[in-house]
Amino acid sequence: MSENQGSNVKEPGSGPGPGRRKTVRKGMFVKDLKPMIYGAGDVPQPASDTVALMDDLIIDYITEMCLKAAKVAEPRGKVKVDDVKFILRKDPKKMxxxxxxxxxxxxxRKAKQIVDMNEVEPTPEKLNP
Incomplete structure (x- = not known):
């Protein structure tokens, strides 16, 4: 774990807005990022500052996407998938x-339903032991 991951120090303007809770999410994706960075062509054990930077970028991006989706969904009061699609409509790759x-x-989901239905139906072996 890098030295910056556990700190509560925030950059100016990145603090919580009205009604938002203060949460520190640094290091949230570190475990998942290391193999992804390696898979993208880096060394097997990427530098901790690289992983920390990527973690910060991902958290910032997800936070911004959620805030934008919440703003689009504000009249309804509930964020839906269509709100995220609306935000990404100009980026064909992400869309x-x-x-x-x-x-x-x-x-x-459909495959799981089929499996669940097959498990519920009694088979002849189960009826006549």
Missing amino acids: ARVEELIYMDDHI
């Missing part, structure tokens, strides 16, 4: 990834 993830989520 395609969102569509792929939605498709795969639906595909996996």
Whole structure:
């Protein structure tokens, strides 16, 4: 763990807004980032400052996306997938990834339902032991 990951020091303007809780999320993705950075062509054990920087960038990006989606959803009061799609509408690469993830989520959900239905139905072996 790098020395900056546990600190509560925040940059000016990055503090919580009205009604937001103060939370420190540094180091949240470190475990997942190391193999991803390696997979992108870095050394097997990337430098901790590189991982910390990537972690900060990811947290900032996700936070901004959530805030934008919340602003779009404000009249409804609930963020939906369509709000995220609306935000990403001008970025075809990210939009395609969102569509792929939605498709795969639906595909996996249907496959699980089929498996669950097959487990509920009694088979002849179970009826006659």
